[in-house]
Amino acid sequence: MSEFLQQVVEGVGAGSIYASLALALVLIHRFTGIVNFAQGELAMISTYVAWQLVASGMPFWLALPVTLAISFAGGMLIERLLIRPVEGAPELTIVIVTVGLFIFVNAAAGLIWSFTVKDFPQPFPEGSVALAGVDIGWSTLGVIGVVAVVMGLLYLLFQHTRTGLVMRAVAANPASARLSGIRMGRVLMLGWGLAATVGALSGVLVAPLLFLEPNMMGGALIYAFAAATLGGFDSPVGAVAGGLVVGVAETLAGAYVGFVGADLKIGVPLLIILVVLLVRPQGLFGRAAVERA
């Protein structure tokens, strides 16, 4: 039993990382209706920024907020320089821009930092703590804690500030938002900035578990897609819940389903995506779009 609980907690740890990357995907999808395929790569390059800061002597807990701030600015800049010019273009055009961004960022990271793997420092202490008979690593607890804090801040921003209200209004009805005097451009920039920030968080938290290299976010992006699909691509709460479910499912399948093991774990999110799309395409928390014929 305690081993099972341990696996669940491990799963929640991994899941909270997927949750933050899924949240990044959902934020952008809600505001622009597009899926940002470059989200994982943006998280990766943010992680390199964090690594660079730490390598040049900055303590991790200072490097983290600095990285998040840089990512926020970078996300806003990408919206303004790359996405704004194709605003209103067919969805495929915008998706191809994000795929182009994916390739560019990946190559740029390789050019600047090379494709050889780097060790990313573990920000949390070693060892574990016993909670209710379960040994939980500090690193797992740390990841869960940091993600919980950032999610809490986002919740406060969206539900209890004027800026959050304006952002939700734009997501709900862009035309009416403009008629109320809201300038869309600023809100979209803010949305991309926030998405880049939570995405960066996922990269920085996953890096110590993997190695730092330009292709590190490929797997995480697939988990994030599964999480966003499961939760519903329009629901931030769904993205978080979906991330946790995917994380736990992945961990449990790896531990208990004999033939899955460590190598086939990546099949779990794909299976989740497939089943959700077949059974409930709008996801658990999403709403089916009803279009007037």
Place this chain on the structure above:
Amino acid sequence: MSGQVKDSPAGEPMTEAFLEVSDLHAGYGQARVLHGIGFSVGRGEICAILGPNGAGKTTTLRALSGMVKGRGSVTLDGTQLLGRLPEQTARLGVAHVPEGRGTFNDLTVEENLRVGAYLRHRRGRRARSERVAVAADLERVYGYFPKLRERSRQAAGSLSGGEQQMLAIGRALMLRPALLLLDEPSLGLAPLVTRELFRIVRTVNEEERTTVVVVEQNAQLALDIAHQAHVLESGRLVLSGPADQIRQDGQVAEVYLGISVQARKGG
């Protein structure tokens, strides 16, 4: 920049044109919808634009608020509206309630109204007094639409069609508009609800002197509250005049436009 207002004699307070539309052309891409319409609305008046489906009624309102591009001239109190985006015309006091209500369905009723007051946010010394004014306006809107107060914490998407229309109008009023544009407020609503809605629009107009342009297919209801009316057909104005007179000419409109504008007395 030759759009200067001529002929604004100070000696005609009642008929002073507040909104002046002249030679307005508009459309979508290659499709031209409006072929040079012109009319004016006095300050504090209600103007009804009537006409069959596809006549260009909605396009007229969209050109006024900047949702579609227009050529010609549209001035509000002497300021040119054409060439501005919706978020800019809103700053000039234009509040457009679009067709199909245009509520923020994920937001609560009260949040919808607060978004409507977005432009009234102030920083610094005037922040407090404006906050008080916005709170008072919230009460004022709840006064007009008591149903909205009962449902203030409910998501707008869960309201009935009539309530959503009330909310959309309430949101527009939160802007404290100089010009209120209403697009088919009766669309999809029960007759009783529509009647109530028009009565409130009339009350708002009387109490706050808000200038209103309302586009309607339900000509009779619109004529009941309007001062002036125009009948639009295939992108051109075919009949203009005081609402009473249009009602008298109802036969003409009925024959040519297939709309019923006959007054039903005692209705």
